[in-house]
Amino acid sequence: MTTANEKQSLSEMVSELGLDKSNNATIGRLIAHGGLGHAEEGPDGRMRAQIRIPLDEMIWDPSILVMPRGGEIEIELINDDTNTHCALMPSNGDKQWMWLPVYSKGTVTLDLDGPGYYWFSSNLGNDEGQGLFGAIVVLGDVPEEARLDRPPQTRP
Amino acid sequence: MTQEYTDAPSAVRFGRQSKVVGSAPPVAQDVTYERILEARSEEPQNWLTYYGAYDGQRYSPLDEINTENINRLAPAWVFQFGSFGLHAGASTYAFEAAPIVVDGVMFLSGWDGWVWAIDARTGQELWRYKHEVPFDVGLCCGNVNRGVAVAKGKVFVVTLNAHVIALDAVTGECVWDATYGDVRAGESGTVAPLVVKNLVIVGSSGGEFGNRGHLDAFDLDTGERAWRCYTVPKPGEPGSETWPADGEAWQRGGGNCWVTGTYDPEQNLLYWGTGNPGPDFDGEVREGDNLYTDSVIAVDPDNGEIRWHYQFTPHDLWDYDSNMESILFEQDGRKLLAHFDKNGYFFVLDRTNGELVRVTPFAERITWGEIDANGKVTPKVYPDKEGETVHFFPGPAGAKEWCHAAYSPKTQLFYAPVQDTGAQVTRRRREFKEGTPYWGASVTVDSDNMQGFVKAIDASTSEEVWRWHNDTPMCASVLATGGDLVFVGAPSGEFRAFNAHTGEVLWEFQCGSGHHSSPVTYSIDGTQYVAVPVGWGSWVEGFLPGLMGAPHGNAIFSFALPGSAHRVSDAESSGQLY
Structure with missing residues (x-):
């Protein structure tokens, strides 16, 4: 059995098999296989990003959005697909939800803790299973005062 | 050609796409420490704090529902919620909370960071709060939360990523948010907070990840941390002599405080149970008694200092946490504390000084070792040699899990949910890696040859008075009432009421899912309700893999006697829900 790290990266193997395409290797597209993007921090300290749904791909692009730290982020969502979708987004307080009609765009503001990652999706039919699941990855550490009083430990 | 876009409809709060009202009456505004002190005697219609009162008895004097009419008890309403999208522990989430009820409003936490205010008469959702839980947070035992605390117009709850937050009790909006644990170290938060004086006190979860347990106290108003009390001492501190002198074991020593403590205002002491040492089953890397793991610690709430301790399982090799409740009661003028331990023994201590008064077995089968009448512990069967498998009773879930016993001052009996399940454990040493489970063993819990009980124990002698047998372990908290009733749910979904004096089953209702929570009772305008969250999950592989x-x-079910509970016509005719 060939495994990632031996000859090819996992991404290459997934692509070669067609798991990163809609209705190719499997019915849908393997979730979180629509690229990776970084949120940008503006001069005002606010994080911003843009995520699209490309035509016929049933994917968020990027489907892995990286925030450098926890906090508020503004995300512009754009639907370039010719089908209607939705966005169900994680946010402290309550999840945020919006329609994404064909050729529409809108902005959603989220508040997320770091570190850790969270899933977002289009909660229509089985958009999620077909590929419209994405991850928001929040980097960083918890505040110093919350950490354990012990020497640094070995990590995996 | 450049694509032209229309404006998508504005993003909305997901909860607004529902029938949620959006606000609750300001019932929590005047809930103070003084009111909680007198919770049972002055306002039995409410369930103001985790155990109903600071003493942990889980007893209510309400008696409208009693042995004479219990056969007519029926559901008044059901609130159910489900889950959305992908979330942490999607296969292990459970509904473990004990609801808080204040003047007709129920405040309740669920899995995955959900908190609700519910009309306790009708089940109408009044507001909801969602704290986002990282999908990758370390969870030893499932996506769970054991409840909220309420005081001074706020609802306090911990989150699985180890925040303690205060919500406005009218709107559900976050008022303050403080981080009290490190998710990168495998810490999480599942405990129901306890309000004492002007503090909200919480403990850490994550004892299977080799961290260092702690209690934290925060100012109710500001969220500023007042103190932290570690349950594993650093070198040189009292108790450090029970850890290897030259090692790093104390740094991963465990002793987490994941179940709510009790409180005696006269002694001004919190009685808080601590969890297993880390690694759970490999004792060779942590020689010594490993204080203050598997103990009850008596903590001064004013400064977080440990005044005394009693260790139930020194140098634990079986995962016998002692987080379970310490029930405060009095006998012959003596101030006592009762504790059913995972190790299968029932302890009665003098709560003024931690002195052992009595210790007796309450478990059905105990093979791991023996505790004599003086409290001397003799281990017999335990994982010792690498790769050598041993089997012992009770298994790591214990003869009683975290789910709580009750004590009725009316019958002077304790009522304990009992598990009788063994497990097979093989020591497997592993290197400690931060954020990775650190058990030191391979473990499989028995899926057959198991049983459970509800046992009634005499408070003056610790002898069994009656027992009720179940074909599976009993894994839910008990509620005792002034109606001479004892309520407890079964893993197979039945919610039952027993005669508190005899153990006779008087009523049951199939809730459709197993019970692993804490039922409560309350009344509104003279009508008594019994409410129980239902949602099987959590650490099932540990306590009932079968x-x-x-x-x-x-779901949460609320039961009342027919004719006395809310009727649809009431709400319709009044045009409001209150």
């Missing part, structure tokens, strides 16, 4: 595939569930 029901891993049982229905998951996610």
Whole structure:
């Protein structure tokens, strides 16, 4: 059995098999296989990003959005697909939800803790299973005062 | 050609796409420490704090529902919620909370960071709060939360990523948010907070990840941390002599405080149980008694200092946490504390000084070792040699899990949910890596040859008075009432009422999912309700793997006597819900 790290990266193997395409290797597209993007921090300290749904791909692009730290982020969502979708987004307080009609765009503001990652999706039919699941990855550490009083430990 | 876009409809709060009202009456505004002190005697219609009162008895004097009419008890309403999208522990979430009820409003936490205010008469959702839980947070025992605390107009709850937050009790909006644990170290938060004086006190979860347990106290108003009390001492501190002098074991020593403590205002002491040492089953890397793991610690709430301790399982090799409740009661003028431990023994201590008064077995089968009448512990069967498998009773879930016993001052009996399940454990040493489970063993819990009980124990002698047998372990908290009733749910979904004096089953209702929560009772305008969250899940592989595939569930049922509870016509005619 060939495994990632031996000859090819996992991404290459997934692509070669067609798991990163809609209705190719499997019915849908393997979730979180629509690229990776970084949120940008503006001069005002606010994080911003843009995520699209490309035509016929049933994917968020990027489907892995990286925030450098926890906090508020503004995300512009754009639907370039010719089908209607939705966005169900994680946010402290309550999840945020919006329609994404064909050729529409809108902005959603989220508040997320770091570190850790969270899933977002289009909660229509089985958009999620077909590929419209994405991850928001929040980097960083918890505040110093919350950490354990012990020497640094070995990590995996 | 450049694509032209229309404006998508504005993003909305997901909860607004529902029938949620959006606000609750300001019932929590005047809930103070003084009111909680007198919770049972002055306002039995409410369930103001986790155990109903600071003493942990889980007893209510309400008696409208009693042995004479219990056969007519019926559901008044059901609130259910489900889950959305992908979330942490999607296969292990459970509904473990004890609801808080204040003047007709129920405040309740669920899995995955959900908190609700519910009309306790009708089940109408009044507001909801969602704290986002990282999908990758380390969870030893499932996506769970054991409840909220309420005081001074706020609802306090911890989150699985180890925040303690205060919500406005009218709107559900976050007022303050403080981080009290490190998710990168495998810490999480599942405990129901306890309000004492002007503090909200919480403990850490994550004892299977080799961290260092702690209690934290925060100012109710500001969220500023007042103190932290570690349950594993650093070198040189009292108790450090019970850890290897030259090692790093104390740094991963465990002793987490994941179940709510009790409180005696006269002694001004918190009685808080601590969890297993880390690694759970490999004792060779942590020679010594490993204080203050598997103990009850008596903590001064004013400064977080440990005044005394009693260790139930020194140098634990079986995962016998002692987080379970310390029930405060009095006998012959003596101030006592009762504790059913995972190790199968029932302890009665003098709560003024931690002195052992009595210790007796309450478990059905105990093979791990023996505790004599003086409290001397003799281990017999335990994982010792690498790769050598041993089997012992009770298994790591214990003869009683975290789910709580009750004590009725009316019958002077304790009522304990009892588990009788063994497990097979093989020591497997592993290197400690931060954020990775650190058990030191391979573990499989028995899926057959198991049983459970509800046992009634005499408070003056610790002898069994009656027992009720179940074909599976009993894994839910008990509620005792002034109606001479004892309520407890079963893993197979039945919610039952027993005669508190005899153990006779007087009533049952199939809730459709297993019970692993804490039922409560309350009354509104003279009508008594009994409410129980239902949602099987959590650490099922630990306490009942034979029901891993049982229905998951996610509902809270509230029962009342027909004719006395809310009627649809009442709400319709008044045009409002109160």
